[in-house]
Amino acid sequence: MKIKRNGRIGALIKILCDHPNKIFTLSYFTNKFNAAKSSVSEDIVVAKKLMEDLKLGKIETISGAAGGVKYIPLTSEAENKEILEDVCKKLSKTNRIIPGAYLYMADVIYDPRVVRKLGEIFATQFVGQKVDYVVTVETKGIPIALMTANALNVPLIILRRDSKVTEGSTVSINYLSGSNGKIQTMSISKRAIQSGANVIIIDDFMKAGGTAKGMIDMMNEFEAKVAGIGVVIATKEPENKVVKDYVPLLILDKVDEINGTVHIYPNDALL
Amino acid sequence: MKIKRNGRIGALIKILCDHPNKIFTLSYFTNKFNAAKSSVSEDIVVAKKLMEDLKLGKIETISGAAGGVKYIPLTSEAENKEILEDVCKKLSKTNRIIPGAYLYMADVIYDPRVVRKLGEIFATQFVGQKVDYVVTVETKGIPIALMTANALNVPLIILRRDSKVTEGSTVSINYLSGSNGKIQTMSISKRAIQSGANVIIIDDFMKAGGTAKGMIDMMNEFEAKVAGIGVVIATKEPENKVVKDYVPLLILDKVDEINGTVHIYPNDALL
CATH class of the missing domain: 3.40.50.2020 (Rossmann fold)
Known part of the structure; x- marks a missing residue:
């Protein structure tokens, strides 16, 4: 199923927040959303900024072989x-x-x-x-x-x-x-x-x-x-x-x- | 803070899913996102469809005086x-x-x-x-x-x-x-x-x-x-x-x- 950016960001946030502190690979989302790596990377940037702006916790990207992206529920x-x-x-x-x-x-x-x-x-x-x-x-x-x-x-x-x-x-x-x-x-x-x-x-x-x-x-x-x-x-x-x-x-x-x-x-x- | 649609849908889903089965009024989101009622209503429609498409649970709108929108975590x-x-x-x-x-x-x-x-x-x-x-x-x-x-x-x-x-x-x-x-x-x-x-x-x-x-x-x-x-x-x-x-x-x-x-x-x- 092809999902538009609007939706991808929502789904990305939902999946990350449902599994706090769990690392998801980029490929997990490219497969799930049937989207290119570059698109998912851009989605992550938007999601990251959004969480910071609204003080809803932190999305962190981890580089390297065991890398990916995870959500850390931080309270202000x-x-x-x-x-x-x-x-x-x-x-x-x-x-x-x-x-x-x-x-x-x-x-x-x-x-x-x-x-x-x-x-x-x-x-x-x-x-x-x-x-x-x-x-x-x-x-x-x-x-x-x-x-x-x-x-x-x-x-x-x-x-x-x-x-x-x-x-x-x-x-x-x-x-x-x-x-x-x-x-x-x-x-x-x-x-x-x-x-x-x-x-x-x-x-x-x-x-x-x-x-x-x-x-x-x-x-x-x-x-x-x-x-x-x-x-x-x-x-x-x-x-x-x-x-x-x-x-x-x-x-x-x-x-x-x-x-x-x-x-x-x-x-x-x-x- | 003014938030774009991309972000609004993500934030809406995050807030709803963090509080399963809790009813949020439309005004809660119009205030939080500094957006018009019509825009938030459209966001809800997109979020609703998205959750159904990805089988991530259900977003339900409740009409009437005590109305609003809530997230129901349904497993398939x-x-x-x-x-x-x-x-x-x-x-x-x-x-x-x-x-x-x-x-x-x-x-x-x-x-x-x-x-x-x-x-x-x-x-x-x-x-x-x-x-x-x-x-x-x-x-x-x-x-x-x-x-x-x-x-x-x-x-x-x-x-x-x-x-x-x-x-x-x-x-x-x-x-x-x-x-x-x-x-x-x-x-x-x-x-x-x-x-x-x-x-x-x-x-x-x-x-x-x-x-x-x-x-x-x-x-x-x-x-x-x-x-x-x-x-x-x-x-x-x-x-x-x-x-x-x-x-x-x-x-x-x-x-x-x-x-x-x-x-x-x-x-x-x-x-």
Whole structure:
């Protein structure tokens, strides 16, 4: 089927954006569109400029034998501000406070319309790093971790709270959860992670950092390198957490059960 | 910023496809592109035809006061065949068999590059239904359920195996897991589901159907209507499962531990 330039650019953008960070060869598009290499190259130039002008992410051309073109979903600081302020607004509603000064947030962090944007913000922070896997621990961090893996075009690994018969041989570790001072276990199939891999750790919440530290320890068991840690919400206190380098999207300062107020704000460094 | 038609169509497709099943008004695009209503209308016609020609899903215009334009990610039968046969090929590798005749599948059902396509296949099956939520139970079904929710543009609800202090008041039910004959518990925050909602249930695996039945019972607690059930893999035996209407993507006939063979095939009805 012969497709006109109008259409080619639309289709090119659709295909690239559906597969973030995947490299497509020029021949893929010349075959698909029944068009000359020179035409497709021109289409790419137009698509590239368009994405930049409208701040919809970045189209990158890679030269050489393994070359081609790929889409990188980059969020701008202005976009981060809009998205993160919107999430803060949702989370600071008084009726979210749960006895014990917890914050109900399942509806926000399980909503694909929210987490796909948060996943793109995380992916933007780790762009340029070699990432083989995104790693999380069940349960609440899974949606945001999956969307980060989606934006980075890599597989997700889910650490389990206990070992399952369906996973075969597993590696288990114990770690100290800082939030409740209890020893907990996490476990993963031996075959889940290639030795020496580069990983990004993503979770929904960090208080003392014990769970993130547990995930780092688990990665050490596989001689995997932790290239970055991202959490949706980090509490302001304690300031000294057991992990050092992490990127929080939001900072939770205070949940005041008595006055019914929540103080949460975006991480300045992302705006 | 004034954007030429070439670019407008690309940007229109990018924005629509980034937000499946979300309705955008014409004014949204006339403002964004600084273009006349008539021009944007013509762009939509071109984009519509293009998506149909390339079988990349459907762009639909909705007339009336709440009208506008939206993108529906529809998979064709040919696409289903290609995707599902590819997943079968991956899953039938001998080295996936785990003692007890289980099949290791975490790497496949946690991979965003796989599950986003499976999510679109599910969404296609339930298109035209009014869906308020996608519901799953932790853990292995979460990635595929999230991607189905993403394609349908609705929130995801995750039922937990036990009740958590961070969820506030919860509703819990007990159910009989057909696979291991044990009584199990699932639980969800009272505030998670609006009474009378329409839901789709998505899970990774169904043997006797006990877990799906448990989820239906849980929905009854909220007077929610189950509009459909989708599972990635249903076992061939037992043929009589405790739930009747469900859409499996794949049928697992046999895992033969002694001969090291796996017999799994796509659901014919989808091809």
